[in-house]
Amino acid sequence: MKERPYVKSLQQQGGATLLVGLIILLLMTFIGLAAIRGSGMQELMAGNMRDRQLAFQAAEAALRVAEVRLVEDFDRSISQLYDGTNVGYVEEMDGSSATEFWLDYDWDSVSVSTDLELSGVASQPVYVVEKFTGAQWNANNGGCIDQVCKANDKAPEYYRITSRGVGGSDSTVVILQSTTAR
Known part of the structure; x- marks a missing residue:
């Protein structure tokens, strides 16, 4: 019987194809x-990013609530807000212009909580309104053109609103500020 040539070549195979196949499979697994x-x-x-955006939007909402309330209260009697009986309405605090001050601030007991009832946040946003002295007011800045105007002109009062918003977790916090003069 004559031996067929392809049978002999199959017996001489050493399994190189199997080894190459396993290496390719390993590379595909890593990928x-x-x-x-x-x-x-x-x-x-x-x-x-979503959590940060929630915190930012909450802080922004609190800032807007405080600004609206400040305008409404200013038209009535703003001095009553700063008589020491209203939580969250304070005279200028030492060091409050530094970022670190607000990171360590006692937000739970010395701020106004909003009634926005925002969903998806760990806690409702809060704010503080400070009345402070800003740059020296100068009636000669071009706003008045006569002595009567200068006599009736008074320095504006400055208010810094600082709000704190929390995202979906307590660890995501955004603090925003705005300043207005009246």
Whole structure:
């Protein structure tokens, strides 16, 4: 019986194809794991960005509530707000112009809580309104053209509103400020 040539060549194979196939499979596994890890990281970043946006929007809402209330109260009697009996309405505090001051501030007991009832946030936004002295007012800044105007002109009162918003978790906090003169 004559031996067939392809039978002999099959017996001489050493399994190189199997080894190459396993290496390619290992490389594809690493690529798949990297893709899974990357998508997981992107999901975390998107969640953090959403949480930060919630906190920012909450702080912005509190800032607007305080500004509206300040205008309404200014038309009535603003001096009653700063008589020491109203929580969250204070005279200028030492160091309040520094960022670090507001990071350590006791927001729970010395601020006005909004009644916005925002959903998705860990706690409702709060604010503080400070009455402070700003730059020296000068009636000669071009606003008055005669002595009567200068005599009736008074220095504006400055108010700094600081609001604090919290996102979906307590660890995401945004603090915003606005300043207005009346």
